[in-house]
Amino acid sequence: MTANARKKRNVAALKHAVRSYPGFLWWGLGQATNGGLGFYVWMIVLTAIALVGANAWAHQVARGMIVTNMTDHVSWGLYIANFTFGVGLAAGGVMMVIPAYLYDDEDMHKVVIIGEAVAIAAIVMCTLSVLVDLGRPDRFWHLMPVIGRVNWPVSMLTWDVIVLNGYLVINLHIVGYLLYMRYLGRKPNPKWYVPFVFLSIIWAISIHTVTAFLYCGLGGRPFWNTALLAPRFLASAFVSGPAFIILVMRILRITTGFAAPPKPARTLIQIIRVAMTINLVMLASELFTLFYTGGAHGESAKYLFFGSHGHYGLVPWIWTAIACNLIGTGLFFMPDALERSNTRIAACILCIVGIWIEKGMGLIIPGFIPSTLHEIVEYTPSLTEWKVTAGIWAFGFLLLTVLLKLITTVFAAEAHKTEIA
Amino acid sequence: MAGSRGVIISVMLLAMLAGAAVAVQLRASSVVADGAVASEPTPNDPPADPSASQVATSAVRSSRGEAQKTFSVTIRKPAGPPRVATNLKDLHGEAVTVACSTCHSTRSPNLQNKTSQSLDEFHSGMKFSHGTVSCLSCHNAADYDSLQLADGHRVEFTDVMTLCGQCHGPQMKDFEHGVHGGLNGYWDLSRGPQQKNNCVDCHNPHTPQFPKMQPTFKPKDRFLEQSRSEH
Amino acid sequence: MTTDNTSPQEPHDGEYLKPLLPILDQHSTRRTLLKTAGAALGLAAFGEALSPLMVIPENVSVDEFLQQHYKELTDEDKKKVFARLEAETKERFGADVTITDSKPIPGVRFAYAINVSKCNGNGKCMEACNKENNHHRGVDQSYIRVLEMTKGSMDMENGSTTYDHTVPQDDKFYLPVQCQQCDNPPCVSACPIEATWKEDDGIVVVDYNWCIGCRYCEAACPYHARRFNWELPEIPAEEVNPNQGYLSNRIRPQGAMEKCHFCLHRTREGRAPACQEACPTGARVFGDLNDPDSAINYVLKNKRVFVLKEELGTKPSFFYFFD
Structure with missing residues (x-):
């Protein structure tokens, strides 16, 4: 084949590909919404919860944020807590990408796309969590480059908007490209995705670092104003992300028969063991500094762990988190966790719950208690906030289900085709 | 292959770090770039060295000039010598009051008296708590419708501030610089007048300590517990 | 990396132009119909759930929605904006107000x-x-x-x-x-x-x-x-x-x-x-x-x-x- 002919063919193929990519998406949507009774029940339940959330949010926009339990003292609540956890979930997927692409782990290569799908769903959840936290969502366009007025690079929030959207786009590209190539029955061309995979590794670390900078850059909030925050965020993300992916793979195995090889999960468990240990060590050193030194800097931690001035609102939360994290870590270190066992599942669930609390109710809320004038106003999320949050999670799961359905369909189709051949 | 990946990753990490450094730099300079500080030679850190800032800013101020302060500062004056109620009413039903001199011109002054306990008739029930001064440190024994300075010079009730200022020099100095006694109206005398209180507007000369008050306005934030006297 | 283009596993020209699988063409009209109905229902429910948002167009006029940042408003723009805000205050709070735009006094801090x-x-x-x-x-x-x-x-x-x-x-x-x-x-x-x-x-x-x-x-x-x-x-x-x-x-x-x-x-x-x-x-x-x-x-x-x-x-x- 001459170079010219090859070029010609490539151009033709590209034209075809561009034309048919929307077609592929449409086909994918059709496939992803096919399923048995259980699948439809699941989707309908998720849709119902998402609707409840959407309705609660609409009321919140109409009546004002007064329907939340946030105040001028605790001005961020469940939404931002959830956002922080979601960023970790999204960043955690990189722990599949690194073994797969940096260490050429063949088995991990086969399932890495699941981590990327989780990242996409998580990022969408994060974006929604921020959106529902806005007092004026109708002015959202003020945040857009060119038509709005973006305070970049000074405001860390603009960085966060950029890295989150960037991460979403990168992952959409990688997942979309790889699936499309499989759909076409072609071998993916590394130059169209490998650079983006490397970019996504850096980017995954940056989304969580920037999110931590959002908080730790604030000198007026001593509880957040610590250099350890970003490393802690990363370490906990490398627990919650892989733990979540292990759960997803288990569910896929049960519901669709999509059988991932056993090695990737084991690799992830090893990563979790290390990351969780690092996370706990950093938590311990943080607590040492706060409590041993004492003074005003330790007031939030005192309130969080032991209560302060007769207020104990967060004490049950944080001890639940500590218990979950410690037991979960213990379980992860049992030999049983390396097999497909209930130990592994319990460990994953415990660590996810523990980290969700630690990064949300245990990190965002105590940053505001006591307030900067050392007043104590406590916070428990209102029903509206729970509804909206549940709605966002339901929507995230809906999206994840569709993505995974699409992935398993394409993969199964390819397996089928190999058999025919 | 693995080597080149390492290089790619390192380059990306470096780029990230460089980006962060730029952001930090810009944050530091943004306040200046904002125009607020940079556009004029204003003191960036006034408490540290106010005198230096004066040197820097005097040029700007001289153009505005003292002459442009066209409006005046008015200090409220007391009405004049006090009148004392008698519990009597005149033909029109108006209360009858008398001047201090009505009684005091016929009595001999007690130069030693420093308390209100020994006072009777019109002064009974009066409280006095003003250091160790005696009544006649301020009241003029020669003319009870006026006051007297420490050197014996007569001073009118309307000029009470001259009297107070004898002892309360620092307060007087603060007052003259607008730092004592509060004000109403304009801070900028080129745009409008200013009104200030005199000493006895706020301080009862016999019990000059500022009175206790009851707060009437409290924040009512949601979930903020009220009246935690000891928290 | 570009050498991959000529690798032996590369499919033939015609092959990748075809859709991948026979299962794609398994059309169940009933299923499609149900899915379409479900989607329509879902969208309608979503619209209903978000209906409280309709207060936004009631309360936020087009002018307000499109209003630029203060620093980008010309004097002419400001006049219009202030007039609109004064009218809104009258409508919502029943009060006649005057909105002004005092500028910093040069040289004052x-x-x-x-x-x-x-x-x-x-x-x-x-x-x-x-x-x-x-x-x-x-x-x-x-x-x-x-x-x-x-x-x-x-x-x-x-x-x-x-x-x-x-x-x-x-x-x-x-x-x-x-x-x-x-x-x-x-x-x-x-x-x-x-x-x-x-x-x-x-x-x-x-x-x-x-x-x-x-x-x-x-x-x-x-x-x-x-x-x-x-x-x-x-x-x-x-x-x-x-x-x-x-x-x-x-x-x-x-x-x-x-x-x-x-x-x-x-x-x-x-x-x-x-x-x-x-x-x-x-x-x-x-x-x-x-x-x-x-x-x-x-x-x-x-x-x-x-x-x-x-x-x-x-x-x-x-x-x-x-x-």
Whole structure:
């Protein structure tokens, strides 16, 4: 084949590909919404919860944020807590990408796309969590480059908007490209995705670092104003992300028969063991500094762990988190966790719950208690906030289900085709 | 292959770090770039060295000039010598009051008296708590419708501030610089007048300590517990 | 990497142009129909769930929605915007108001000082702020919080804002805190959309019509100086202060951030701020930092002055001093 002919063919193929990519998406949507009774029940339940959330949010926009339990003292609540956890979930997927692409782990290569799908769903959840936290969502366009007025690079929030959207786009590209190539029955061309995979590794670390900078850059909030925050965020993300992916793979195995090889999960468990240990060590050193030194800097931690001035609102939360994290870590270190066992599942669930609390109710809320004038106003999320949050999670799961359905369909189709051949 | 990946990753990490450094730099300079500080030679850190800032800013101020302060500062004056109620009413039903001199011109002054306990008739029930001064440190024994300075010079009730200022020099100095006694109206005398209180507007000369008050306005934030006297 | 193009596994030309699988063509009309119906139902339900959002077009006019940032408005634009806001105030609050746009006085830089020896915590400043600035009456909002502090300690842990007894108590002193109009304001750095900025006279202002209500500035402020409009403020028509500034005391929209602006609609016209006039103890001193003869410079030169949380490097234009 001459170079010219090859070029010609490539151009033709590209034209075809561009034309048919929307077609592929449409086909994918059709496939992803096919399923048995259980699948439809699941989707309908998720849709119902998402609707409840959407309705609660609409009321919140109409009546004002007064329907939340946030105040001028605790001005961020469940939404931002959830956002922080979601960023970790999204960043955690990189722990599949690194073994797969940096260490050429063949088995991990086969399932890495699941981590990327989780990242996409998580990022969408994060974006929604921020959106529902806005007092004026109708002015959202003020945040857009060119038509709005973006305070970049000074405001860390603009960085966060950029890295989150960037991460979403990168992952959409990688997942979309790889699936499309499989759909076409072609071998993916590394130059169209490998650079983006490397970019996504850096980017995954940056989304969580920037999110931590959002908080730790604030000198007026001593509880957040610590250099350890970003490393802690990363370490906990490398627990919650892989733990979540292990759960997803288990569910896929049960519901669709999509059988991932056993090695990737084991690799992830090893990563979790290390990351969780690092996370706990950093938590311990943080607590040492706060409590041993004492003074005003330790007031939030005192309130969080032991209560302060007769207020104990967060004490049950944080001890639940500590218990979950410690037991979960213990379980992860049992030999049983390396097999497909209930130990592994319990460990994953415990660590996810523990980290969700630690990064949300245990990190965002105590940053505001006591307030900067050392007043104590406590916070428990209102029903509206729970509804909206549940709605966002339901929507995230809906999206994840569709993505995974699409992935398993394409993969199964390819397996089928190999058999025919 | 693995080597080149390492290089790619390192380059990306470096780029990230460089980006962060730029952001930090810009944050530091943004306040200046904002125009607020940079556009004029204003003191960036006034408490540290106010005198230096004066040197820097005097040029700007001289153009505005003292002459442009066209409006005046008015200090409220007391009405004049006090009148004392008698519990009597005149033909029109108006209360009858008398001047201090009505009684005091016929009595001999007690130069030693420093308390209100020994006072009777019109002064009974009066409280006095003003250091160790005696009544006649301020009241003029020669003319009870006026006051007297420490050197014996007569001073009118309307000029009470001259009297107070004898002892309360620092307060007087603060007052003259607008730092004592509060004000109403304009801070900028080129745009409008200013009104200030005199000493006895706020301080009862016999019990000059500022009175206790009851707060009437409290924040009512949601979930903020009220009246935690000891928290 | 480009060598992959010629690798032996490469499919033949025709192969990849065909859709991958036979299962794609398995059309079940009934299933498609059901799915379409389901999708339609879902969309309808979603629309219904979001229907409370219809208040947005009712309350937010197209002009308001498209309104540009304060700094991008021409004088002509401002005239229209102010007229619209005045009409809206009339409609919603029943009050005739005038909205102005006082500009910084060239060469003036405002600063405030509070005499901690004098302040007795009576709270008249908060009340004056509430009335002057058209604050929400329901929660008795104001830009000032007065801390009752324990003598012998500057630790706010030992302070309280909710004291309710005769003042001053013998073992207490009082510390009013409001926006410190920092020279290095963390709130301005935090804002993602430049809805808050520092003006030439040192006042940090908010464009209430540009703010998206993310409340990052509120988290960033070390002085609890910022207030969020959790709901539309309620003010009886007869209590509305009709003398309003666009960047200061006009009635704020729901969902936007607000803060102390040194009463710029007064101070930029040369008048004293409302809290200073209201203070019965004369503890409050306000003036021009650039005027060597101003009261504020007298304080800085002659008194022992401190600022709150100096270690944070915010460089407040708000000082505290003792006699």
